[in-house]
Amino acid sequence: MGEPAKLCVSNQKGGVGKTTVAINVAGALAARGRDVLFVDLDPQGNATENLGMMDAYDEEPPTLFDCLTDPEQRGAITDIVREHEEMDVVPSNIDMTAAEPELTLARRSGEQLDLLLDEIEDDYDYVLVDCPPNLGNLMDNALYATQNVLIPALAESTSKRAFELLFDHVEAIELDYDIEVHERGVVVNRIDVRKNQAQEMVEWINAAFDDVPVWEVRERAAIQKALAEGVSVIEYDPECDMNEVFLDIAANLDDQFGLGDAETEEVTA
Numbered sequence: 001m002g003e004p005a006k007l008c009v010s011n012q013k014g015g016v017g018k019t020t021v022a023i024n025v026a027g028a029l030a031a032r033g034r035d036v037l038f039v040d041l042d043p044q045g046n047a048t049e050n051l052g053m054m055d056a057y058d059e060e061p062p063t064l065f066d067c068l069t070d071p072e073q074r075g076a077i078t079d080i081v082r083e084h085e086e087m088d089v090v091p092s093n094i095d096m097t098a099a100e101p102e103l104t105l106a107r108r109s110g111e112q113l114d115l116l117l118d119e120i121e122d123d124y125d126y127v128l129v130d131c132p133p134n135l136g137n138l139m140d141n142a143l144y145a146t147q148n149v150l151i152p153a154l155a156e157s158t159s160k161r162a163f164e165l166l167f168d169h170v171e172a173i174e175l176d177y178d179i180e181v182h183e184r185g186v187v188v189n190r191i192d193v194r195k196n197q198a199q200e201m202v203e204w205i206n207a208a209f210d211d212v213p214v215w216e217v218r219e220r221a222a223i224q225k226a227l228a229e230g231v232s233v234i235e236y237d238p239e240c241d242m243n244e245v246f247l248d249i250a251a252n253l254d255d256q257f258g259l260g261d262a263e264t265e266e267v268t269a
Contacts, residue, residue, distance in 0.1 A: 003121070003122075004122070005126050007148045007253070008041075008131050009025070009130055009149075010166065011162055012133055012135045013165075014134075015133075017152055017190050017217075018130065018133060019050060021189055022047060023038070023047060023051065023227065024233055025128065027232020028234055028243075029125070030232075031086075032247070032250050034125040034254075035123065036125065037087065037089075039128070040089065040092040041064075041132060042096075042133070043096035043099060047089075050227040051091075051231075053091045056092075059091075062076040062079070063080065064092060064096060065096050065102075067116055074119055085231065086232060117145055135166075143181055144177055148182045149181055151163075152186075152187045155192075155201040156197060163208070183212045184212065184213075185214065185253075190217065192219055193218060202216060215248065215249055220233070220241070223240070
């Protein structure tokens with residue numbers, strides 16, 4: 001299949017619905033007929049839980065932690081990948097809480113995820129990495145491995161500072177590794193249209209990111225219910241009006257990565 005499109009979903013500010021965006025974008029790509037590998041790089045394991053794989057979080061070694069921190073165990077990644085009805089998943093694990101200090105000691109500390117993905121990525125159209133909500137070695141690994149970022153944000157003033165911190169970090173990574181990280185879009189998440197500040201921030205974000213797509217996802221109960229059922233909202237509720245947004249993100253990503261037309265499954269948006 002060749003080299004996949006690789007993308008991380010990243011914002012070091014917690015509570016922005018990062019995992020929700022990541023799962024639903026992955027689900028939308030799958031609905032367009034794409035083969036997706038979802039990597040839960042967050043030691044908290046929210047995506048692992050929301051995809052119905054909480055048992056993997058407590059599994060014995062080898063786990064993602066071992067594959068990421070021990071070069072001799074990289075090959076075990078093929079045994080860790082789990083099948084989900086919409087995508088394949090590399091689940092997080094409780095041992096990942098020790099990954100930050102362990103990676104600090106490693107040679108080529110920011111390149112370990114990239115080396116790990118070399119073992120499995122050729123079977124997929126997309127590799128989508130859900131990042132932890134903080135700046136550190138795991139975030140560095142995600143940015144280096146994918147060199148593409150989709151940024152979830154809230155429609156509130158705290159997002160301005162979060163953008164600044166993220167872009168400062170991205171710039172440092174680009175300089176350190178002589179790479180270019182591409183912004184593939186911003187997803188303004190959980191918008192409450194009743195709040196004036198939300199509308200003002202949506203306008204600010206659209207103006208600030210005039211050269212990349214900005215999508216707006218409004219608060220919907222179906223989105224949270226889908227996560228409780230271990231699937232994307234597209235799989236859970238084909239009638240949800242926000243499906244159209246996630247499917248548009250997927251179509252736009254296909255265009256940006258030059259993947260052409262997909263064999264779209266029957267999806268009602």
